[in-house]
Amino acid sequence: MSDVNPILSGSAQSIAAYQDAIEQSTQAVVEWLKQPEMYQGKTVEQLRERINLNFTSQGLGNQAAIERAVEYFLKDSLLVHHAQCVAHLHCPSLVISQAAEVLINATNQSMDSWDQSPSATIIEIKLIEWLREQVGFPAGDAGVFTSGGTQSNLMGLMLARDAFFARQGHSIQQDGLTGDLSKIKVFCSESAHFSVQKNMALMGLGYRSVTQVKTDAFSRMDLADLKDKLAQARADGEQVMAIVATAGTTDAGAIDPLADIAALAAEHQIWMHVDAAWGGALLLSEKYRHFLNGLELADSVTLDFHKQFFQTISCGAFLLKDARHYELMRYQAAYLNSDFDEEHGVPNLVSKSLQTTRRFDALKLWMGLEALGKKQYAEIIDNGVTLARDVAEFVKTQPHLELVMEPQLASVLFRFRPHSDDLAFVALLNQRIGDVLLASGSANVGVTEADGITCLKLTLLNPTVNLADVKILLASVKETAEQLLKA
Numbered sequence: 001m002s003d004v005n006p007i008l009s010g011s012a013q014s015i016a017a018y019q020d021a022i023e024q025s026t027q028a029v030v031e032w033l034k035q036p037e038m039y040q041g042k043t044v045e046q047l048r049e050r051i052n053l054n055f056t057s058q059g060l061g062n063q064a065a066i067e068r069a070v071e072y073f074l075k076d077s078l079l080v081h082h083a084q085c086v087a088h089l090h091c092p093s094l095v096i097s098q099a100a101e102v103l104i105n106a107t108n109q110s111m112d113s114w115d116q117s118p119s120a121t122i123i124e125i126k127l128i129e130w131l132r133e134q135v136g137f138p139a140g141d142a143g144v145f146t147s148g149g150t151q152s153n154l155m156g157l158m159l160a161r162d163a164f165f166a167r168q169g170h171s172i173q174q175d176g177l178t179g180d181l182s183k184i185k186v187f188c189s190e191s192a193h194f195s196v197q198k199n200m201a202l203m204g205l206g207y208r209s210v211t212q213v214k215t216d217a218f219s220r221m222d223l224a225d226l227k228d229k230l231a232q233a234r235a236d237g238e239q240v241m242a243i244v245a246t247a248g249t250t251d252a253g254a255i256d257p258l259a260d261i262a263a264l265a266a267e268h269q270i271w272m273h274v275d276a277a278w279g280g281a282l283l284l285s286e287k288y289r290h291f292l293n294g295l296e297l298a299d300s301v302t303l304d305f306h307k308q309f310f311q312t313i314s315c316g317a318f319l320l321k322d323a324r325h326y327e328l329m330r331y332q333a334a335y336l337n338s339d340f341d342e343e344h345g346v347p348n349l350v351s352k353s354l355q356t357t358r359r360f361d362a363l364k365l366w367m368g369l370e371a372l373g374k375k376q377y378a379e380i381i382d383n384g385v386t387l388a389r390d391v392a393e394f395v396k397t398q399p400h401l402e403l404v405m406e407p408q409l410a411s412v413l414f415r416f417r418p419h420s421d422d423l424a425f426v427a428l429l430n431q432r433i434g435d436v437l438l439a440s441g442s443a444n445v446g447v448t449e450a451d452g453i454t455c456l457k458l459t460l461l462n463p464t465v466n467l468a469d470v471k472i473l474l475a476s477v478k479e480t481a482e483q484l485l486k487a
C-alpha cells in the first residue's frame, strides 16, 4: 500500500488530501461551467475510442485520477444548464443542492437504520411529514425518499398488488403470486410512463397486465374510456388491482383528471396511485397549484425532486396515504430494524424502503427549501410553465413550424413542417433535426411522438432560459431543417 492513506478521516494528512482533491475538482467544474458549447459534439464511436480505463497496480494518485476524469468525463459532458439543453426532464441543479451533496458525500450516512444516520433519519421523517401536508394527506410519516420516479412507482404498484391479494386473504410476501394471473390488471393511460410496464413485468405480472386507457386531445386519461374499460374488465372476469393516474406526462405534461379518477377508483374499490414525478413540482407553485386538485385522494403518490425541483440526481419520494399498508412489506432484520428497536420507537427507515443502503438525498430538498424559501421556489417552477405558453404562441406565428399540442406544464411539442404531404418524410426530417443539432453540439432537443406524430420537444425547466433563448434555438431548428432539405 502506498504511504498516502486514501480514506477520508480526521487525520491531518487525510484532511489535507480531501481539501486538495475537492479544490482541484471544484476548480475543474468552474472551468467546465464556463464552456460555451452545450456539448463538444463527439459521436458514440469517437467517445468509445477516446475513453480508456487506466487501472495500474501502483495507482495514479488522486491528482492524476482527477485530471483524467476532467479530460475524459467532464469535457465531453453535456452542459445541462445550457440554454439550448432542453430535450428531457433533466434539470440544471440548484447551487445549494451541490453544497448539500458535499455534506451528503462526506458524511456518507446510510438511511437504512437510525444508528447509521441519526440526524439524517429525523430530517427525512420531518420532510416526509411536510410533503404529506403539501399533498393533503393525513398527518403522519408514511413515505420515504427514493432513487426517483421508477422506484416510487414500483412501491405504489407493489403495495397496491399486495393489498389487493391481502383482501382475498393471500399474502404475496409469504406465498408469492397465485391464481389466474392473466386476470389481474393495472390501468393507466396511453401516455403514462413506461415504468408502469417495466414494474409490472418485474412484479411477475407482465406487460400484458397493463390496460392502457385512451387519452384525449391533451394526452389526459379519457374518463369515458376508463369507465368502458372498467366495465369490460368486470364483464371479462378481470380484476383491477390499481389505477395509475399521471400528474404530468413525460412529453405533454398532461395531468389526468385526478378527482374523477379517484371517484371511479373508490366506487370500484381500486387502489389509486398518482405518478406526480413531474407535476408534483406544482405543489410549490403559486399560480398552478390547483392543477393538482384531487392528488390528496390517491392511495399513494410518486414525487421526483430531480425534475422540476432542480435537485441533483438522484432525489425522489414515495408517499403512502395509509401507513398500515407498510405492514405488507414488513421485514424485520435483527441487525437493522429489530422488534426491540420498534418497541422502543427507534425509526429504522429500511422498513419503509425497497433499498437497504440508501443515500441521504432528503438533505438536498431540505436545504433547497430553506435556502430559496417557498416564494423563490415557486417562481422558478412557475417560470417554465409560463415560458412554455409564450413559446407556443411564438411557434404559432412561424409558418414553417406547427404546434402539435398546447402546453400544459413546461414542455412544448411542435414540428418543422416542410411543404410536403409525405408524413413519413416529415417524421424523418424532424428526427434528423434533433440528431444533427446534438451531433453539432449546439442544442439538445427532444424527439418524441404525440398521437402518432413524430415531433420535437422542448422541456423548458431551466428558469434561466427565456423566450429570446428559445427563439435562437428555433432559428437553429429552421436552419438545420433547410440544410437537410437541401442535402
Ligand SMILES: Cc1ncc(COP(=O)(O)O)c(C=O)c1O
Pocket: 089, 147, 148, 149, 150, 151, 153, 193, 195, 246, 248, 249, 250, 275, 277, 278, 304, 316
Ligand atoms: C411521468 C414520469 N414518471 C416516472 C418517471 C421515471 O422517473 P425516474 O427517471 O426518476 O426513475 C419519469 C421520467 O421521466 C416520468 O416522466
